[in-house]
Amino acid sequence: MNERxxxxxxxEAEDAxxxxxxxxxxxxxxxxxxxxxxARAALEAxxxxxxxxxxxxxxxxxxxxxxxxxxxxxxxxxREYNGYTVNAPDAVVASQTSSNTxxxxxNNAAPRGFELRNIAGGWRIYxxxxxxxxxxxxxxxxxxxxxxxxxxxxxxxxxxxQPVSRARVSAIRGVNVDSVVRTLTQRGLIEDSGTDPESxxxxxxxxxxxxxxxxxxxxxxxPQLSPHLPGLEGIEEFYDxxxx
Amino acid sequence: MNERxxxxxxxEAEDAxxxxxxxxxxxxxxxxxxxxxxARAALEAxxxxxxxxxxxxxxxxxxxxxxxxxxxxxxxxxREYNGYTVNAPDAVVASQTSSNTxxxxxNNAAPRGFELRNIAGGWRIYxxxxxxxxxxxxxxxxxxxxxxxxxxxxxxxxxxxQPVSRARVSAIRGVNVDSVVRTLTQRGLIEDSGTDPESxxxxxxxxxxxxxxxxxxxxxxxPQLSPHLPGLEGIEEFYDxxxx
Amino acid sequence: xxxxxxxxxxxxxxxxxxxxxxPEGPDGPAGKKPGFEVRLVNFTGPFxxxxxxxxxxxxxxxxxxxxxxxxxxxxxxxxxQRLGEEWALDEASEFLVIAATLLDLKAxxxxxxxxxxxxxxxxxxxxxxxxxxxxxxxKAFKQVAGMIGSTxxxxxxxxPRQVALEGHFAAxxxxxxxxHTPEQFAGLAEAALKxxxxxxTEVGLAHLHGTPVSVKEQAELLGNRLRLGTPLTFRAxxxxxxSTLVVVARxxxxxELFRDRAVGFDQLxxxxxxxxxxxxxxxxxxxxxxxxxxxxxx
Numbered sequence: 001m002n003e004r005x006x007x008x009x010x011x012e013a014e015d016a017x018x019x020x021x022x023x024x025x026x027x028x029x030x031x032x033x034x035x036x037x038x039a040r041a042a043l044e045a046x047x048x049x050x051x052x053x054x055x056x057x058x059x060x061x062x063x064x065x066x067x068x069x070x071x072x073x074x075x076x077x078x079r080e081y082n083g084y085t086v087n088a089p090d091a092v093v094a095s096q097t098s099s100n101t102x103x104x105x106x107n108n109a110a111p112r113g114f115e116l117r118n119i120a121g122g123w124r125i126y127x128x129x130x131x132x133x134x135x136x137x138x139x140x141x142x143x144x145x146x147x148x149x150x151x152x153x154x155x156x157x158x159x160x161x162q163p164v165s166r167a168r169v170s171a172i173r174g175v176n177v178d179s180v181v182r183t184l185t186q187r188g189l190i191e192d193s194g195t196d197p198e199s200x201x202x203x204x205x206x207x208x209x210x211x212x213x214x215x216x217x218x219x220x221x222x223p224q225l226s227p228h229l230p231g232l233e234g235i236e237e238f239y240d241x242x243x244x
Numbered sequence: 245m246n247e248r249x250x251x252x253x254x255x256e257a258e259d260a261x262x263x264x265x266x267x268x269x270x271x272x273x274x275x276x277x278x279x280x281x282x283a284r285a286a287l288e289a290x291x292x293x294x295x296x297x298x299x300x301x302x303x304x305x306x307x308x309x310x311x312x313x314x315x316x317x318x319x320x321x322x323r324e325y326n327g328y329t330v331n332a333p334d335a336v337v338a339s340q341t342s343s344n345t346x347x348x349x350x351n352n353a354a355p356r357g358f359e360l361r362n363i364a365g366g367w368r369i370y371x372x373x374x375x376x377x378x379x380x381x382x383x384x385x386x387x388x389x390x391x392x393x394x395x396x397x398x399x400x401x402x403x404x405x406q407p408v409s410r411a412r413v414s415a416i417r418g419v420n421v422d423s424v425v426r427t428l429t430q431r432g433l434i435e436d437s438g439t440d441p442e443s444x445x446x447x448x449x450x451x452x453x454x455x456x457x458x459x460x461x462x463x464x465x466x467p468q469l470s471p472h473l474p475g476l477e478g479i480e481e482f483y484d485x486x487x488x
Numbered sequence: 489x490x491x492x493x494x495x496x497x498x499x500x501x502x503x504x505x506x507x508x509x510x511p512e513g514p515d516g517p518a519g520k521k522p523g524f525e526v527r528l529v530n531f532t533g534p535f536x537x538x539x540x541x542x543x544x545x546x547x548x549x550x551x552x553x554x555x556x557x558x559x560x561x562x563x564x565x566x567x568x569q570r571l572g573e574e575w576a577l578d579e580a581s582e583f584l585v586i587a588a589t590l591l592d593l594k595a596x597x598x599x600x601x602x603x604x605x606x607x608x609x610x611x612x613x614x615x616x617x618x619x620x621x622x623x624x625x626x627k628a629f630k631q632v633a634g635m636i637g638s639t640x641x642x643x644x645x646x647x648p649r650q651v652a653l654e655g656h657f658a659a660x661x662x663x664x665x666x667x668h669t670p671e672q673f674a675g676l677a678e679a680a681l682k683x684x685x686x687x688x689t690e691v692g693l694a695h696l697h698g699t700p701v702s703v704k705e706q707a708e709l710l711g712n713r714l715r716l717g718t719p720l721t722f723r724a725x726x727x728x729x730x731s732t733l734v735v736v737a738r739x740x741x742x743x744e745l746f747r748d749r750a751v752g753f754d755q756l757x758x759x760x761x762x763x764x765x766x767x768x769x770x771x772x773x774x775x776x777x778x779x780x781x782x783x784x785x786x
Contacts, residue, residue, distance in 0.1 A: 032378075035374045036327070036354065036355050036374060037327075037354040037355050037356060037357055037372075038354065040354075040357070041354060041355060041356055041357035041372065041375070042375050042378050044357030045357030045358055045371040045372055045378065045379050046357070046371070046375070046378060046379050046382050047357075048357060048358040048369060048371055049358075049370075049371045049379055049382070049383055049647040049648070049649050049650070049651075050382050050383065050651075051651045051652055058382075062378060062381045062382055063378060083280070083281070110280065110281040110284070110285060111280045111285060112281060112285055112288055113281055113284070113285035113286060113287065113288025113289035113291070113292065114289060114292045124651075125292065126292065126654055127290070127292040127654070128280075128281075128285065128289050130279050130280055131279065131285070131286050131289035132656065132657075134276075134286050134289065134290065134306070134307060134308075135289050135290055135293055135657065136656075136657055136660050137306060138290050138294075138302075138303075138306030138307070139293060139653065139657045139660065140660055140661070140662075141302070141305065141306055143662060144662070145662040145663060145664055145665045146664075146665045147664065147666075152673075152676055153676055153680040154680075156674075156676040156677035156680050157677065157681060160674075160677045160681065170430045170432075172680065172681060173680060174426070174429060174430060174684060175429060175430065175432065175435070176429075176430060176431055176432025176433075176451075176453065178432065179295075179296070182295060182650075185652065186652065186653050186658055186661070187661070189664075213666045214666075214668075214670055214673065215670070216670060221670070222670055222673070222674060223670050223671050223673075223674035224674075225677055225678055225681070226678060291649075292651075293653060293654070293657060295650045295651070296650075358649070359646075361646075368648055368649070369648070369649040370646040370648050370649070371646060371647045371649075372646070373645040373646045376644075376645035376646070376647075379647050380647070390637075390641070391640070393532050393633070394532040396634070396636055396637045397532060397629060397633040399633070399636060400629050400630075400632045400633035400636050403632075403636065404629070404632065416622075416625060416626060416629060417532070417533050417535065417626065418533040418534045418535045418536075418582045418586070418622075418626065419532065419533035419534070419582055457640055457643055457644070458636070458639050458643060459639065459642075459643040459646070466632070466636075467632060467635055469628055469629075469632055472627070472628035472629075472631045472632060473624065473628040
């Protein structure tokens with residue numbers, strides 16, 4: 001088993017090179033089996049960073065595996081996170097039915113702090129329900145009931161220029177707004193409204209909760225701004241174009 | 245290791261914590277030991293919901309543990325995700341030093357698809373670099389354009405000379421850097437850090453987002469400049485004084 | 489994880505040699521005009537160009553054979569001039585400063601080698617040392633910029649977990665305090681959308697006291713006086729100046745006018761009186777023509 005490790009992660013990454021991606025062969029994509037941890041780890045890597053639950057079909061397409069293989073890897077991971085050994089004979093079968101209740105035979109490890117859940121046909125990793133209280137306390141720590149000035153200004157720009165990408169809001173405000181946009185989304189004040197057909201960037205718009213808080217019926221009721229303010233036309237979008 | 249847990253962590257956490265839970269009841273908190281997976285899993289559960297690097301102090305406060313315990317749990321998880329066994333005798337010691345490079349004994353499992361990294365002063369979970377191509381297909385975020393040579397050079401000067409004015413950066417690069425500085429600010433890599441008391445010029449410094457993107461803990465970890473600068477200490481004051 | 493300077497792949501920074509260093513490529517297709525022009529813009533500044541030229545000739549920075557490099561540098565600048573409008577003045581000036589220094593140095597080399605005695609020689613030596621010191625410094629930054637670039641790319645291969653808060657946690661967040669009326673909110677938007685003024689680069693003048701004097705205004709005043717046709721001496725033109733600042737402003741204004749070919753100068757004797765006469769037709773010039781550079785300055 002030791003053979004799988006010697007790959008110093010640094011070196012390997014370099015070999016693959018930053019631009020190995022685009023032209024890395026039309027047909028396949030990376031050979032999963034040659035990567036440390038194989039297909040299972042690749043699937044984990046994806047599950048760990050996706051925000052929206054992903055369907056087995058989408059995962060299979062992205063990983064270049066069959067849906068069947070993905071299904072059984074998902075089941076395997078789910079069991080493993082729940083504290084069952086991977087190689088328990090009944091692994092696959094059991095996981096289909098008793099996902100979370102556990103304590104039948106086959107489990108001999110402590111469960112992880114996260115779990116893999118299948119919600120409405122898609123899979124995503126969540127923090128384990130048992131720790132909800134602790135996690136909730138951590139999340140609340142330092143949270144305020146007030147929006148920061150930066151958040152308010154960002155919200156104002158989005159409200160008046162929606163739908164708009166983060167890059168444009170950044171260009172208007174002159175600072176990076178990624179984390180503020182995340183806060184506003186979390187607060188339910190703005191939401192994803194699809195992607196820009198040209199740049200592929202996510203566009204944001206205000207929500208009905210925002211209207212509620214403002215006490216207005218629609219964004220058309222927002223007070224008019226002075227007509228002299230620049231629109232979005234002149235704003236250079238720095239994510240595209242290699243002009244910097 | 246578990247023996248370290250029970251000792252009244254509250255007081256300690258409060259000392260250290262940012263503003264450790266004013267509202268977090270007197271000595272309540274769920275009993276970690278009674279939960280499946282214990283403190284280790286609780287820490288994992290918290291790592292699942294953070295959206296920026298979390299410091300051991302903040303984690304300790306949220307989990308009601310001492311910073312020492314959190315530090316060693318983090319090191320343990322890091323090793324484990326990298327494919328070492330948890331119980332290898334040298335687990336804790338080795339992990340302190342050889343975060344990622346390791347290839348000592350004790351490893352007997354495949355690495356996971358994700359890794360736990362200490363960056364910009366905090367800990368956070370990342371997908372493993374080997375799976376970049378696959379994961380990149382699922383994550384739009386972070387697919388930002390590359391920096392141009394001009395932007396990289398400007399960023400380098402600011403990183404090594406911060407806080408620094410645009411005029412000084414211009415002097416070193418020999419060209420006007422205003423628009424490049426604007427772009428770097430919009431991308432969140434540098435920020436305004438006040439004005440020079442003498443000249444009134446705005447000074448710039450790198451952000452913690454820059455550290456995150458570089459995967460380092462602080463600017464002190466940037467490679468030394470001096471090997472590239474043979475015997476030129478003091479030179480920049482010389483010409484700066486002359487030409488600005 | 490710290491960047492390892494020793495890492496060979498990281499250390500192998502952008503090869504200067506790779507940078508197309510030939511302004512007029514005798515080598516291959518670069519000889520064609522369009523290719524040539526595209527390649528010109530690959531340098532990010534005069535130092536970059538100079539480094540490119542030096543490494544093209546495989547010279548040590550500290551002992552460069554200046555004449556070859558100088559000639560190519562000048563050629564390059566000519567090429568840039570041909571590029572025309574994209575070539576901004578403040579960029580050009582840095583190139584020109586360096587070209588001038590290089591030319592000086594080349595000229596000094598062409599003279600018979602003598603002892604370094606007079607001040608000019610010493611000044612030249614200093615100029616050379618300074619130029620090379622700056623070049624070395626730039627080279628160092630260019631190298632670490634290469635490292636930063638490759639680290640950023642390497643790091644971009646790792647994606648942080650950064651997921652939206654699960655619904656039941658988001659529900660725990662304290663109810664938002666919202667006290668903004670739609671009007672206040674609109675005010676915020678106005679402020680955020682208003683185009684920002686460029687931040688000052690350098691030199692605050694706030695501590696200097698004195699009434700702001702506008703070069704443009706002074707130019708207009710001078711124009712009105714000279715336009716009548718009678719030549720006036722500089723002395724006469726500044727006779728009513730209430731402060732040195734105004735004198736300076738009028739002098740600058742005259743230079744501007746001269747540049748716009750609105751006035752001409754006569755000076756019969758060295759250090760003698762400077763006579764100014766109007767040369768533009770009387771309606772052909774207005775202070776609006778004045779370049780922007782003085783506009784916002786006090």
